[in-house]
Amino acid sequence: MCQAELIPSWLLQNERGLVxxxxxxxxxxxxxxxxxxxxxxxxxxxxRTADRxxxxxxxxxxxxxxxxxxxxxxxxxxxxxxxxxxxxxITLVYAKLSHISLTQLTRRAWLIIPVFILICSTPALFNVLxxxxxxxxxxxxxxxxxxFSHGLYISDNGLHSVMMMFIRSGCSLSLVYLLLTxxxxxxxxxxxxLLKAPTGFIxxxxxxxxxxxxxxxxxxxxxxxxxxxxxxxxxxRENRRFIGHSMALLFIKSNYLATEIFAAxxxxxxxxxxxxxxxxxxxxxxxxxxxxxxxILLILLAxxxxx
Amino acid sequence: MHIPDGYLSPQTTIPALIVMSxxxxxxxxxxxxxxxxxxxxxxALCAAFSFVIMMFNIPVAGGSSAHAVGAVxxxxxxxxxxxxxAISTTLIxxxxxxxxxxxxxxxxxCFNMAFLMPVCGYAIYRLISGASTLxxxxxxxxxxxxxxxxxNLAALATAIEMGIQPLLFTSPNGTPLYGFYPLGVxxxxxxxxxxxxxxxxxxxxSTLALSYVVKFAPHLLNQTNRTLGSKIIAGSWLSRNKxxxxxxxxxxxxxxxxxxxxxxxxxxxxxxxxxxxxxxxxSGMAKTADLWHAILPDYTLPVLGDSAISQxxxxxxxxxxxxxxxxxxxxxxHRLTKNSYSKN
Numbered sequence: 276m277c278q279a280e281l282i283p284s285w286l287l288q289n290e291r292g293l294v295x296x297x298x299x300x301x302x303x304x305x306x307x308x309x310x311x312x313x314x315x316x317x318x319x320x321x322x323r324t325a326d327r328x329x330x331x332x333x334x335x336x337x338x339x340x341x342x343x344x345x346x347x348x349x350x351x352x353x354x355x356x357x358x359x360x361x362x363x364x365i366t367l368v369y370a371k372l373s374h375i376s377l378t379q380l381t382r383r384a385w386l387i388i389p390v391f392i393l394i395c396s397t398p399a400l401f402n403v404l405x406x407x408x409x410x411x412x413x414x415x416x417x418x419x420x421x422x423f424s425h426g427l428y429i430s431d432n433g434l435h436s437v438m439m440m441f442i443r444s445g446c447s448l449s450l451v452y453l454l455l456t457x458x459x460x461x462x463x464x465x466x467x468x469l470l471k472a473p474t475g476f477i478x479x480x481x482x483x484x485x486x487x488x489x490x491x492x493x494x495x496x497x498x499x500x501x502x503x504x505x506x507x508x509x510x511x512r513e514n515r516r517f518i519g520h521s522m523a524l525l526f527i528k529s530n531y532l533a534t535e536i537f538a539a540x541x542x543x544x545x546x547x548x549x550x551x552x553x554x555x556x557x558x559x560x561x562x563x564x565x566x567x568x569x570x571i572l573l574i575l576l577a578x579x580x581x582x
Numbered sequence: 583m584h585i586p587d588g589y590l591s592p593q594t595t596i597p598a599l600i601v602m603s604x605x606x607x608x609x610x611x612x613x614x615x616x617x618x619x620x621x622x623x624x625x626a627l628c629a630a631f632s633f634v635i636m637m638f639n640i641p642v643a644g645g646s647s648a649h650a651v652g653a654v655x656x657x658x659x660x661x662x663x664x665x666x667x668a669i670s671t672t673l674i675x676x677x678x679x680x681x682x683x684x685x686x687x688x689x690x691x692c693f694n695m696a697f698l699m700p701v702c703g704y705a706i707y708r709l710i711s712g713a714s715t716l717x718x719x720x721x722x723x724x725x726x727x728x729x730x731x732x733x734n735l736a737a738l739a740t741a742i743e744m745g746i747q748p749l750l751f752t753s754p755n756g757t758p759l760y761g762f763y764p765l766g767v768x769x770x771x772x773x774x775x776x777x778x779x780x781x782x783x784x785x786x787x788s789t790l791a792l793s794y795v796v797k798f799a800p801h802l803l804n805q806t807n808r809t810l811g812s813k814i815i816a817g818s819w820l821s822r823n824k825x826x827x828x829x830x831x832x833x834x835x836x837x838x839x840x841x842x843x844x845x846x847x848x849x850x851x852x853x854x855x856x857x858x859x860x861x862x863x864x865s866g867m868a869k870t871a872d873l874w875h876a877i878l879p880d881y882t883l884p885v886l887g888d889s890a891i892s893q894x895x896x897x898x899x900x901x902x903x904x905x906x907x908x909x910x911x912x913x914x915x916h917r918l919t920k921n922s923y924s925k926n
Binding site: 484 | 586587588589591592595606610617620621622623624625626627628629631632633634635637638639640641654659667671672674675677678679680681684685686700704753755756758759760761762763786787788789790791793794795798799802812
């Protein structure tokens with residue numbers, strides 16, 4: 276768990292006896308609370324890792340952002356395993372040099388979405404969807420099955436397609452994870468603004484990110500209050516009504532906040548300009564980083580042409 | 583419904599990003615007109631609101647729970663232009679911070695959930711709700727149907743985007759390069775869950791939330807109606823063009839009638855038919871016949887097979903694409919030339 280590295284273990288332990296006694300009909304509240312609190316724990320984790328003294332933390336966010344986007348694009352354009360896997364190996368090396376836990380990276384990037392894709396893609400392994408050479412026969416051609424007159428087997432093309440998708444998504448997610456753990460949100464938005472992204476877009480992104488935590492906290496408190504006060508059984512209708520009404524209440528709160536925040540912004544002399552205390556400047560290390568990665572990409576390109 | 587990286591080809595995701603950039607620009611201009619300087623905090627808070635409502639778990643049968651998207655609800659509460667920007671911001675933050683949905687697929691995901699869902703849902707809401715009072719039975723039924731239709735349209739768009747991958751991107755030996763499930767698999771798989779469960783849940787939650795806002799903070803909705811010109815314009819546009827929309831929809835639905843007639847229309851013969859009629863293929867015709875390959879040959883989708891229902895579906899889809907393209911071109915021409923002829 277990412278929280279385990281930062282928060283004492285006794286604080287993360289559940290009161291198992293109590294949790295098990297939670298009525299099944301309140302599961303949705305427990306899940307909401309878990310999801311909402313995860314936002315905070317991830318924010319703490321990403322901020323801590325972005326503050327570490329590592330290679331990628333020292334690189335200008337613009338260079339990192341451009342490079343990672345190029346890497347993701349190349350992974351998504353390639354049709355062989357070599358390039359995505361080499362780029363994943365490079366991701367692992369950068370993660371190690373940036374003091375990012377490789378176990379965490381692998382777990383977060385590969386064990387959720389790519390595994391889900393893999394499970395959903397299982398039928399595509401078979402010749403029914405993607406024909407090819409036989410790798411593993413499940414039902415032989417001699418069988419009298421009405422449905423599988425050509426037999427049922429795992430085809431080489433099917434396996435290639437499924438694995439390609441699994442690897443593409445895992446490698447892309449690893450790169451996104453690497454960017455998140457080595458760049459603070461403020462640096463990322465600052466980098467985007469220096470890359471001439473529209474000011475309005477950057478301002479919206481930064482403000483949304485800031486107020487997500489405030490509204491998440493409101494939602495968390497509402498859910499916790501309901502969870503703690505509910506005794507006995509409630510039907511789904513009542514529970515859904517609670518969720519619908521909580522959403523409405525959040526809308527009312529966010530509307531009120533928008534007016535208050537705007538008044539506060541005007542009082543402080545807001546002029547639609549992005550002001551940051553940190554100045555970003557492309558340094559020698561950034562140029563070396565970009566040139567080296569450019570060479571790596573050229574080598575990969577040449578390699579893919581030869582092979 | 584968040585499509586991750588790796589499932590769609592960059593040839594699909596990058597054009598979607600370009601389309602969405604135009605939509606974002608137009609939506610931002612509209613919101614800025616309505617909210618002026620307050621536009622930035624309004625969009626940001628709305629985005630934070632949509633982010634948080636996507637985190638809520640809604641109880642369903644047994645002990646399980648599901649998520650709502652809430653895009654149509656946001657559109658009804660704050661207007662479609664603001665909803666496009668708010669939900670897009672939410673999806674961008676989800677992809678960049680929480681790894682939910684891909685980075686390259688941001689454009690596609692935004693198109694489905696931040697454009698198609700709120701805009702179509704809102705149009706349906708206005709069409710059904712009409713001039714009814716906020717919170718009235720008709721108004722709440724309109725909210726339910728709009729949310730139900732909105733999420734299903736988004737799911738259908740997702741299924742089509744995934745299902746066209748094996749049609750468009752294959753290796754020389756026919757192996758799919760990206761998504762491998764054809765439309766015949768993706769559409770039923772996505773629509774089954776959304777038509778039967780997710781749509782109903784989305785509709786229920788949106789109706790409950792709207793009824794609460796109407797009861798306890800109606801001034802917010804009224805203010806939204808007053809300040810967001812886009813909502814009123816959308817409503818009046820629909821009512822103004824009601825006859826045109828109904829007629830066009832009827833004509834589109836009637837296109838499969840052509841299947842009843844046998845053979846080709848006079849003068850629209852293919853190479854085989856010309857050869858049959860006159861005994862040879864004129865050399866000029868043979869040379870130019872292969873210059874262009876239609877995206878939907880013979881108004882059909884090859885993956886759906888040759889059954890009458892799939893052919894009818896292909897006809898309706900082709901008519902819909904044709905009408906949208908023509909209408910889009912006319913609107914663009916009108917927009918571009920509006921200033922010059924209004925001056926004269």
